[in-house]
Amino acid sequence: MRVLTALSLALLLLSAALSAAAGEISLKTTPGSVQIGALYDGETLHVEGTAPAGSEVVLRFQGAAKDQHMKQKGRALGLLWMNLGSLSFEAVPGVYLVTASKPLADLGPAARPFTLEGMRETFKVEPVEADTPENRAEFVKLKAAEGLYRETPEGVILGVDQGAERTFQADIRLPSRLAPGVYALEAVALKDGQVAAQGQARVEARLIGAPSLLADMAFGHAALYGVLATVIAILAGLGIGLVFQSKGAH
Amino acid sequence: MTIPLHLYLPIAGNSVNVAAIFGLGGAVGLLSGIFGVGGGFLMTPLLIMMGIPPTVAAASDSNQIVGASTSGTLAHFRLGNVDFKMGILLLVGGVIGGTLGVQVIKVLRALGNADFLINITYVLMLGFVGGYMFLESLQALRKNKTTAASSQESKPRKPSCYARFIQGLPWQMEFQRSGIRLSVLMPLVLGGLVGVLAAIMGVGGGFIMVPVMVYLLRMPMHVVVGTSLFQILFTCINVTIMQSIENHTVDFVLALILLIGSSLGAQIGAKIGKRLHGDQLKILLATLVLVVMVKMLWGLLAHPDVLLAYTGGH
Numbered sequence A: 001m002r003v004l005t006a007l008s009l010a011l012l013l014l015s016a017a018l019s020a021a022a023g024e025i026s027l028k029t030t031p032g033s034v035q036i037g038a039l040y041d042g043e044t045l046h047v048e049g050t051a052p053a054g055s056e057v058v059l060r061f062q063g064a065a066k067d068q069h070m071k072q073k074g075r076a077l078g079l080l081w082m083n084l085g086s087l088s089f090e091a092v093p094g095v096y097l098v099t100a101s102k103p104l105a106d107l108g109p110a111a112r113p114f115t116l117e118g119m120r121e122t123f124k125v126e127p128v129e130a131d132t133p134e135n136r137a138e139f140v141k142l143k144a145a146e147g148l149y150r151e152t153p154e155g156v157i158l159g160v161d162q163g164a165e166r167t168f169q170a171d172i173r174l175p176s177r178l179a180p181g182v183y184a185l186e187a188v189a190l191k192d193g194q195v196a197a198q199g200q201a202r203v204e205a206r207l208i209g210a211p212s213l214l215a216d217m218a219f220g221h222a223a224l225y226g227v228l229a230t231v232i233a234i235l236a237g238l239g240i241g242l243v244f245q246s247k248g249a250h
Numbered sequence B: 001m002t003i004p005l006h007l008y009l010p011i012a013g014n015s016v017n018v019a020a021i022f023g024l025g026g027a028v029g030l031l032s033g034i035f036g037v038g039g040g041f042l043m044t045p046l047l048i049m050m051g052i053p054p055t056v057a058a059a060s061d062s063n064q065i066v067g068a069s070t071s072g073t074l075a076h077f078r079l080g081n082v083d084f085k086m087g088i089l090l091l092v093g094g095v096i097g098g099t100l101g102v103q104v105i106k107v108l109r110a111l112g113n114a115d116f117l118i119n120i121t122y123v124l125m126l127g128f129v130g131g132y133m134f135l136e137s138l139q140a141l142r143k144n145k146t147t148a149a150s151s152q153e154s155k156p157r158k159p160s161c162y163a164r165f166i167q168g169l170p171w172q173m174e175f176q177r178s179g180i181r182l183s184v185l186m187p188l189v190l191g192g193l194v195g196v197l198a199a200i201m202g203v204g205g206g207f208i209m210v211p212v213m214v215y216l217l218r219m220p221m222h223v224v225v226g227t228s229l230f231q232i233l234f235t236c237i238n239v240t241i242m243q244s245i246e247n248h249t250v251d252f253v254l255a256l257i258l259l260i261g262s263s264l265g266a267q268i269g270a271k272i273g274k275r276l277h278g279d280q281l282k283i284l285l286a287t288l289v290l291v292v293m294v295k296m297l298w299g300l301l302a303h304p305d306v307l308l309a310y311t312g313g314h
Helices: A002-021 A109-114 A133-145 A209-220 A222-249 B018-035 B040-049 B054-078 B084-111 B114-147 B151-157 B161-168 B185-201 B206-216 B221-246 B252-275 B278-301
Strands: A026-030 A034-036 A043-052 A056-063 A066-076 A080-092 A095-100 A124-126 A149-152 A156-162 A165-174 A181-191 A194-207 B006-009 B014-017 B172-175 B180-183 B308-310
Touching (some): A056 A165, A095 A165, A109 A181, B018 B221, B084 B114, B185 B206, B206 B221, B221 B278
Antiparallel strands (some): A056 A095
């Protein structure tokens, strides 16, 4: 009987916890999708939403996950730095941008999975012997140097509490090296060290105009693309050569 | 009103500063026009530094070299500096050697220490070629100052074993443009050897081919430059089409901006080259090769910022 009561109590507590965690954050992004045209050079994604009153907000933009095959540098003959072993980082996000209303370190353990340090523990590294904390850290360092992984402290601006809610907004600068694909913008409200509410929005980045035409051709009609690239290069070289010839003739 | 400074490259997956890419193309094209080298050994690392993925940088560079070498070959052809017969023979040798080299690199990769061998070969090759050319040209320049005799006149002084050996080979042929008589085997075999090395090192091979033409085929420097460009044109056409089909790594927009810059540079380079003496050309190329060698050596000795690298590229 006691066991049954304890189980019922546990279930009750669990359902209460789940309903609290299921609190929804409303999210709106401007623009709703990213159009990568010929003149694309990064874009600022404006985010607005509402979170529970008194909470801090963490925003994470990530996506276009893929396997990354790399070489590990090491010292050959104890002297020369060279690419030695091969290793793969599996299903790593192409882009990982995170920001919050406070420095992430000040938001406690609940915010840790969102930090770059927390994120680097989530992916798989092959072969197993290459799966070292150093390699994981180096990978995140490389991506950060390329502007693809970034942790911005205090990038989220909170509004004042209005009843049970408060508004928030942020401007997230998307990198110029953005691959087409589907990205997820997630918002997490943290209160008293716990996740109080969550929300997610889908942001699609797609090629338009000339980049779209070229990519379709390069991947869909590779042989024709290669031949055209060669022919146009030859014609451009000849054209410039002839321009110089006519100049020389005068 | 404003001219867009950035363009998004769909294959590279990044946006680039058009002026910077154009300037880079112009500078490398200038060197290509002066010295008859493709410039891949300079261009690809610089593109990687600008944020282009290594595989895309190498393949797109080959695409732009097609344009630059067309322009350079045309300029040198008008100046009478292209030995087509020699170029075609070297090319045939190069294609055979390149195919062999690809197999060699597969075996080396299977053995597991390919990168080590490639890097060591690269540095030694650059050091040897650059050092030898530098010293030889320096001596020739000094001699010119003291005796006022041309370097061509001083050459027949040493009828070496090598000269007797190449004269003794079968199938001798006249190469009128170069003003030499050689066995057909010479360009075929040497072209093949350069092809093997180029394939192993992942470069076009211009900076090895030029010294081979000068010192082993004994062609005049100005004809060497034009003929080298003619041969590079075909090598890079092959690489561009193969990379497009197999790896989808040719970014045509990037190549086009580079090649407009480099074709202009190559034209100016050919005119500068014409004004320079053969030995001056050699000593400048030797200096360039040595600078690249020192840069590579530094890259091998200095602690890298990040201990990971992307696969692919030169």
